[in-house]
Amino acid sequence: MRILVFGAGALGIPFAALLAEAGNEVTLVARSNHDTLVRDGLRIRRRGQPWRSVRTSMARTVGAEPFELAVVLVRSNHLEPVLDQLANAPNIQDVLVMVQNAGGYDQWTAALGDRLVVGFAGAAGNFIDQAVEYDFAPRFVQPTTIGEPTGGGSERCERIAGAFESAGIPTWICSDMNAWHKWHVAWITAMANSAQHAHGDLQAIRSASHRRLTIAAIHQATQALSAAGVPVQPPRLGMLLGLPQPVHRGVLWLVTRLPLFEARLLPNAMTAEAEALACGNQLLEIGLEHGVDMSAWQQLLQR
Numbered sequence: 001m002r003i004l005v006f007g008a009g010a011l012g013i014p015f016a017a018l019l020a021e022a023g024n025e026v027t028l029v030a031r032s033n034h035d036t037l038v039r040d041g042l043r044i045r046r047r048g049q050p051w052r053s054v055r056t057s058m059a060r061t062v063g064a065e066p067f068e069l070a071v072v073l074v075r076s077n078h079l080e081p082v083l084d085q086l087a088n089a090p091n092i093q094d095v096l097v098m099v100q101n102a103g104g105y106d107q108w109t110a111a112l113g114d115r116l117v118v119g120f121a122g123a124a125g126n127f128i129d130q131a132v133e134y135d136f137a138p139r140f141v142q143p144t145t146i147g148e149p150t151g152g153g154s155e156r157c158e159r160i161a162g163a164f165e166s167a168g169i170p171t172w173i174c175s176d177m178n179a180w181h182k183w184h185v186a187w188i189t190a191m192a193n194s195a196q197h198a199h200g201d202l203q204a205i206r207s208a209s210h211r212r213l214t215i216a217a218i219h220q221a222t223q224a225l226s227a228a229g230v231p232v233q234p235p236r237l238g239m240l241l242g243l244p245q246p247v248h249r250g251v252l253w254l255v256t257r258l259p260l261f262e263a264r265l266l267p268n269a270m271t272a273e274a275e276a277l278a279c280g281n282q283l284l285e286i287g288l289e290h291g292v293d294m295s296a297w298q299q300l301l302q303r
Helices: 012-021 034-040 076-087 106-115 155-166 177-197 202-206 208-227 237-241 245-255 259-270 273-289 295-300
Strands: 002-006 025-029 042-046 052-054 057-059 067-072 092-098 116-120 123-128 131-136 144-147 171-173
Touching: 002 012, 012 025, 012 042, 012 052, 012 067, 012 123, 012 131, 034 057, 067 076, 076 092, 076 106, 076 273, 092 106, 092 144, 092 155, 106 116, 116 155, 116 177, 123 259, 144 155, 144 177, 155 171, 177 208, 177 237, 177 259, 177 273, 177 295, 202 208, 202 259, 208 237, 208 245, 208 273, 208 295, 273 295
Parallel strands: 002 025, 002 067, 025 057, 042 131, 067 092, 092 116, 144 171
Antiparallel strands: 042 052, 116 144, 123 131
16 A cells, blocks of 8 residues: 655654564655654564664655555644645545544544545554664454444454554554544543642652542443433443442552553653643533533643
């Protein structure tokens, strides 16, 4: 496939490199670090493995060359100018927007029309100097998830998933991505806003009072989406969210004491403040619209 990857960050770089290594013709759109990437290539490693350099085509903006697929991997607060560029790029057949979102796809569809495919990357990465160390979430926890914005599967989703799987990127096609995105915000953005509300203070995050607040906010988000009639996606998440709050607080106690939390999850949360706040406010609006008590969620959104 001829693929354009938009976003030379901690996810865009490994996705572009892996897709290129799998034999796809990949162009990475990079602005701020364009010259370094042209000189050094895409320096990546999966956590625990050796560094390697992958060469791929580079661009500063979307050009006129034809592409079968554009993959957008940017923060949601950086998406609007990307949509503006892609809206004026009829040379791109399909556009997969993998961005956190609880507000629906009206703006994305207005820009891209029926070229839009939606998803979310089941991966995490961080820069070490000018290189990226990345890892994938376990497939049973959260693979890279894609789907049609109107629901259901499609031949193009199968084609995209096949390209990702061939590149070693675990991928699942979801039948209701709108619901998936909202439920993902309900727990992952609650965690991010929790870290930001505590200003990244690990001791405060681990405290009993802060864990109570975080879990209360997740349960309020659950009530908000249930009141709005949003089906749980993925379905197995319903079993986890149905557990009592004391059990959730115990799980959160364990999670915040994992070396991975301090080394990777917390730093990633602290670099995504604008996105977490925007998505949190989208979910807050859903809850208030349906008369749900969102007081804990409102408190988490305070800085």
